Amino acid sequence: MEQRYLPTYRRDEIGLxxxxxxxxxxxxxxxxxxxxxxxxxxxxxxxRQWADRSNPDMxxxxxxxxxxxxxKGTPASxxxxxxxxxxxxxxxxxxxxxxxRVVSISEEExxxxxxxxxxxxxxxxxxxxxxxxxxxxxxMFSKGPPEMLEQLNALRSEGKRGLLSFxxxxxxxxxxLGKSFDLEHNSKFFDLFRHxxxxxxxxxxxxxxxxxxxxNTTVLSPLSSGELPRIQELxxxxxxxxxxxxxxxxxxxxxxxxxxxDYLLNKPSVRQECERIWRGLHPQEQKIALVVAQSMxxxxxxxxxxxxxxxxxxxxxxxxxxxxxxxxxxGRFLNTYTPSGGSG
Amino acid sequence: MNLPLVVLLVIxxxxxxxxxxxxxxxSRVIEVREDRRVVIYRRGRFHRIAxxxxxxxxxxxxxxxxxxxxxxEPRSFSIDNLFFHxxxxxxxxxxxxxxxxxxxxxxxxxxxxxxxxxxESERRQQVAIKTRDAVVAQLGVLEQKLKLSxxxxxxxxxxxxxxxxxxxxxxxxxxxxxxETTLPPVGVFFNPDHPITITxxxxxxxxxxxxxxGRALDLLRSKAxxxxxEIMLQLVSIPEGAVPPITRETVRIEGEGAAHFQMEGIKEKxxxxxxxxxxxxxYAHPNEVSLDSEDAEQPEDVxxxxxxxxxxxxxxxxxxxxxxxxx
Numbered sequence: 268m269e270q271r272y273l274p275t276y277r278r279d280e281i282g283l284x285x286x287x288x289x290x291x292x293x294x295x296x297x298x299x300x301x302x303x304x305x306x307x308x309x310x311x312x313x314x315r316q317w318a319d320r321s322n323p324d325m326x327x328x329x330x331x332x333x334x335x336x337x338x339k340g341t342p343a344s345x346x347x348x349x350x351x352x353x354x355x356x357x358x359x360x361x362x363x364x365x366x367x368r369v370v371s372i373s374e375e376e377x378x379x380x381x382x383x384x385x386x387x388x389x390x391x392x393x394x395x396x397x398x399x400x401x402x403x404x405x406x407m408f409s410k411g412p413p414e415m416l417e418q419l420n421a422l423r424s425e426g427k428r429g430l431l432s433f434x435x436x437x438x439x440x441x442x443x444l445g446k447s448f449d450l451e452h453n454s455k456f457f458d459l460f461r462h463x464x465x466x467x468x469x470x471x472x473x474x475x476x477x478x479x480x481x482x483n484t485t486v487l488s489p490l491s492s493g494e495l496p497r498i499q500e501l502x503x504x505x506x507x508x509x510x511x512x513x514x515x516x517x518x519x520x521x522x523x524x525x526x527x528x529d530y531l532l533n534k535p536s537v538r539q540e541c542e543r544i545w546r547g548l549h550p551q552e553q554k555i556a557l558v559v560a561q562s563m564x565x566x567x568x569x570x571x572x573x574x575x576x577x578x579x580x581x582x583x584x585x586x587x588x589x590x591x592x593x594x595x596x597x598g599r600f601l602n603t604y605t606p607s608g609g610s611g
Numbered sequence: 612m613n614l615p616l617v618v619l620l621v622i623x624x625x626x627x628x629x630x631x632x633x634x635x636x637x638s639r640v641i642e643v644r645e646d647r648r649v650v651i652y653r654r655g656r657f658h659r660i661a662x663x664x665x666x667x668x669x670x671x672x673x674x675x676x677x678x679x680x681x682x683x684e685p686r687s688f689s690i691d692n693l694f695f696h697x698x699x700x701x702x703x704x705x706x707x708x709x710x711x712x713x714x715x716x717x718x719x720x721x722x723x724x725x726x727x728x729x730x731e732s733e734r735r736q737q738v739a740i741k742t743r744d745a746v747v748a749q750l751g752v753l754e755q756k757l758k759l760s761x762x763x764x765x766x767x768x769x770x771x772x773x774x775x776x777x778x779x780x781x782x783x784x785x786x787x788x789x790x791e792t793t794l795p796p797v798g799v800f801f802n803p804d805h806p807i808t809i810t811x812x813x814x815x816x817x818x819x820x821x822x823x824x825g826r827a828l829d830l831l832r833s834k835a836x837x838x839x840x841e842i843m844l845q846l847v848s849i850p851e852g853a854v855p856p857i858t859r860e861t862v863r864i865e866g867e868g869a870a871h872f873q874m875e876g877i878k879e880k881x882x883x884x885x886x887x888x889x890x891x892x893x894y895a896h897p898n899e900v901s902l903d904s905e906d907a908e909q910p911e912d913v914x915x916x917x918x919x920x921x922x923x924x925x926x927x928x929x930x931x932x933x934x935x936x937x938x
Binding site: 282305486534542546549 | 699725730733740751752796914918
């Protein structure tokens with residue numbers, strides 16, 4: 268695991284997360300599909316065992332990781348998911364958690380009670396800080412119910428402020444997802460991370476290079492070191508595209524000829540990943556993305572264009588500030604994309 | 612017999628027994644279940660995989676890094692954001708597989724050590740990725756093979772991936788073949804004795820509504836055969852709760868399943884509302900239908916992102932070298 272990640276892997280992102288976890292502050296990272304959210308979570312999963320060696324303070328933080336893709340859409344399911352995440356990550360803590368109190372018959376109430384009791388044990392009896400990591404939480408905000416979200420905020424009461432926080436990963440802005448509940452104005456849970464919403468951009472060149480080196484090493488280095496930069500350039504630091512292109516290079520060799528983008532976009536895996544990135548964007552982002560791809564953006568599009576730059580999807584090149592997509596493949600995909608019929 | 616030799620022999624045996632006793636006191640024995648294996652690290656480095664049964668561990672220098680299951684069992688994987696003939700679908704596949712790191716390493720110790728660095732959840736994630744790759748690739752092959760006309764219906768497009776069809780069976784066989792080669796590098800082996808099954812298919816809500824409208828239209832035609840076709844189409848194509856602005860006719864249908872229903876229209880003209888019966892079934896529905904058009908909801912506009920919406924998203928603050936995170 269340590270060879271997979273350099274010590275400077277996502278340095279800024281990991282540093283921000285650790286700082287927030289230490290202070291008991293919540294944050295939301297918003298990234299497109301396949302940008303590498305799972306890798307950040309994998310890194311946090313092992314954080315605690317590394318933290319013992321370098322920073323004793325960080326060893327007092329538990330990252331309880333919940334995959335919201337397994338959430339069944341109900342509050343009871345969310346409490347169970349969070350309780351399981353906390354239980355799995357706290358197995359090496361003593362004493363063993365026991366909750367013998369009689370609680371409500373309702374499964375939802377029981378689940379919430381169990382979660383609350385385990386948090387009290389972890390935060391107040393053991394004295395450890397907990398950051399719940401909720402991966403792919405878009406549906407939680409769009410589906411609600413809003414009372415369930417407010418319960419998440421309520422978990423921080425009873426002496427857990429500063430000890431309990433949330434790290435949420437979404438593909439879109441949470442308050443836009445939860446517009447029907449008016450989260451922006453009516454949600455204390457949203458207030459927890461209102462001012463801590465950050466863009467999770469594709470990998471830096473250093474991290475992308477390391478990921479490719481690790482992939483190459485894992486399969487006993489079939490690609491020469493000269494081939495990896497081309498893959499990196501085409502994928503633009505997008506984690507999933509790096510992986511897909513790497514596998515294609517191994518299975519089929521480098522793309523022939525000069526039009527590598529067109530050749531690769533004919534591959535189902537590449538095209539589907541570009542479509543997946545596309546589908547995860549808000550309709551307004553999609554619309555402006557197409558306009559930018561055609562180099563037809565105007566001053567009125569500036570706010571959304573800057574938003575896409577912040578997301579790391581658009582990159583300003585050179586002194587002229589000309590815009591390009593993070594990946595030439597994505598740029599070519601958008602150039603040829605027709606919203607009703609797909610690309611090509 | 613030479614006495615010094617005997618004494619030496621006795622001392623050697625005693626020393627051996629003492630050392631063996633000391634060594635055993637510094638070891639502990641753990642019990643590993645039949646369906647589990649343990650990864651043992653010695654002084655921080657991979658040493659061996661052990662189990663099942665009793666496994667001795669040197670107390671100070673060895674520890675169990677990981678315990679994993681080798682049970683051959685069925686697992687389900689949901690794969691979303693798939694596209695087939697332009698239709699986004701989600702499939703849930705179920706197949707049998709098991710973990711065998713020793714077999715996957717093919718006697719290469721370095722490779723074995725590498726495989727043991729992944730946790731069970733990471734391995735499961737890798738299997739999910741490999742499964743997705745295999746399905747995406749084979750869907751692409753199937754799509755290329757089945758060229759559909761531009762006027763192909765939704766059903767024609769989705770039919771090849773429905774379980775039980777010949778194309779679907781071939782698709783799953785091809786996915787199985789692919790998994791037999793792509794899973795072993797991550798330490799997992801697919802069991803071909805159990806065929807892959809699709810346990811769930813999902814399509815977007817709007818597609819389901821299209822199916823529903825088709826069924827609703829068939830039902831209306833059968834129950835109210837004399838109703839003009841244009842009225843039928845209007846009934847099933849008006850979005851739920853919307854008021855058609857031009858004709859200002861509001862239609863409500865109340866019914867219990869497909870047993871019976873009552874259908875009326877209201878036409879607004881010069882501020883007056885007039886009820887227009889479209890069809891009269893032979894039975895009468897006991898309850899009156901509310902015909903207040905003010906109850907209708909207006910369709911929602913596509914949400915626009917305002918500048919204040921966009922302002923929430925910030926760049927990750929850059930850290931200087933002195934602010935390295937832990938680890």
